[in-house]
Amino acid sequence: MKITFLIHDIYGIGGTNRTTLNLAAALAGRHEVTIVSVRRHRTHPRFDIDPRVTVLPLVDVRKDSADLADPLLHERSLAFPVAEKRYHQYSRLTDHRVERYLGDAEADVITGTRAGINVYVARFAPPSALRIAQEHLTHDTHTKKLRTQLARQYRDLDALVTTTEADAAIYRAKMRLPGVRVLAVPNGVPDPGLPPADAGTRVVAAAGRLTRGKRFDLLIEAFAEVAAKHPDWTLRIYGAGPEKDRLQQLIDERSLGGRAVLMGVVSPIEAEFAKASIVASASDAESFGMTLVEAMRCGVPVVSTDCPLGPAEIIHDGVDGRLVPTGDRRALATALLDLIADEPARRRMGRAARRGALRYDPSRIVHTYEDLFADLDATRHSRASARHKSKWHGLAAHALRH
Missing domain, CATH: 3.40.50.2000 (Glycogen Phosphorylase B;)
Structure with missing residues (x-):
């Protein structure tokens, strides 16, 4: 399979970068994996990247980059949710580059890795690909305004993956997403390759x-x-x-x-x-x-x-x-x-x-994701039907009220 991860900036440091790289490396043993970094702010990533994983930056904001002179970089994004914390780092240029890349992508699976980027996936990823949103924060961490925006956009996804079952349960209870599989998959953490710690240290x-x-x-x-x-x-x-x-x-x-x-x-x-x-x-x-x-x-x-x-x-x-x-x-x-x-x-x-x-070994997490991919592919039509029924019921209810 061809699997693409869309991430904010893989060149920086942070938990989402680390967990995405762990998962990408584990998947790369069996699949063709690409990490698409919306932004690039430095020449070399802070974390090591498995050589089997392809990294593709879309907007280069390093000093002297040609992208800094693009007028679209200085226009506000029209697609990235305004209530998202990183909104100020997104622009018409990021909208354009992401839309163009995802529109041309031949990936079987496209996975977003933060709320605003998940909206990009929902809006721009082709319906031929499985569209998955990973939430590395939690439902209640997001503001009410952002949750309202996400509830509209996430309906076009195939799955929403949280890191804990507790958070998945909150999403199921508070965000109605017909046809979207909501489940928990923990982050994978590789074997550090170290002998067991000595419990005698102070x-x-x-x-x-x-x-x-x-x-x-x-x-x-x-x-x-x-x-x-x-x-x-x-x-x-x-x-x-x-x-x-x-x-x-x-x-x-x-x-x-x-x-x-x-x-x-x-x-x-x-x-x-x-x-x-x-x-x-x-x-x-x-x-x-x-x-x-x-x-x-x-x-x-x-x-x-x-x-x-x-x-x-x-x-x-x-x-x-x-x-x-x-x-x-x-x-x-x-x-x-x-x-x-x-x-x-x-x-x-x-x-x-x-x-x-x-x-939490990545090999086990990979099997969980592969099972998810197979299930989502097998249930495309039934989930699309559930989504369309919900949409029409909502339109009918709105018409009756007005």
Whole structure:
């Protein structure tokens, strides 16, 4: 099969890029895979790309690019949803390039990877291709205005794929999409190729973008309790973001200098997780929880807040990690202290985490997608009929009301 992924900017860093590249590489072993990057802002991608995967940029915004002189680049997009966060980076030029590419595409499957790009797929992908929308955020993360726009456009898709069953259930309940298959497929996380972590190290690790929603402040506060009882343990936080200065100030205020350290961005992160005995996450919300799975694949137990929507589908509390109430500093500190005090439990949970994370191996995720492709192809006519019936019923109901 010819499979195309349409993505915002594959040359940057971020969870969607990483998961798309993981899936593309796994599919490339059996299919012809192309990643179409709507934008290109740098010469070389930040992540390694499997040589079997073709990368095609559409709009080049690098310095001295000829596209910068195109007047369409400076006209507002008419197709990308206005309520989408990235709207300011889209233009008539991106509309034109995407429409032209998808119109000429000979792909069997075209997959969008964020809300606005999913709208592009719904509007411009040929009906001969299976049109799939991946949602790497969540239904409730989108504004009400954007959800209204998506509800209209997503009806022309074949499938909507979320990363968790909890989010898929919300879409089924709140966004009526006749003829569209709504299902959850978790992100694939490859084997890091590392020996299991040594649960004897005195390190707690965490990773993610340094934003308020990730609640690294809560983790630092919890670790202050840990440090008071176990002065030989350290906290390493990997990532960058707007909260860096505030978090450093908090570390200084709690006299944790040298004990809690902001390590900056490290990619890939698995080698750093393998140096830790515990990985922690204090997020208020997660659309999936990539770092949790990455840690588990290294054989490291995770202590995470039981936030919407991903952690409870990844961690089996008390078996391969711990779940604690969202926003509860004391519960987070207690869970960390319990594992710190019990090395045999850390080792047992680490082994269970490594086994359990096998369900996220990209080879398994590929089979799930291949089954989806086959099912969507086999049900084209029945789903199209359901879509048309719903459309006519809606028009009839509207006429009766007016």
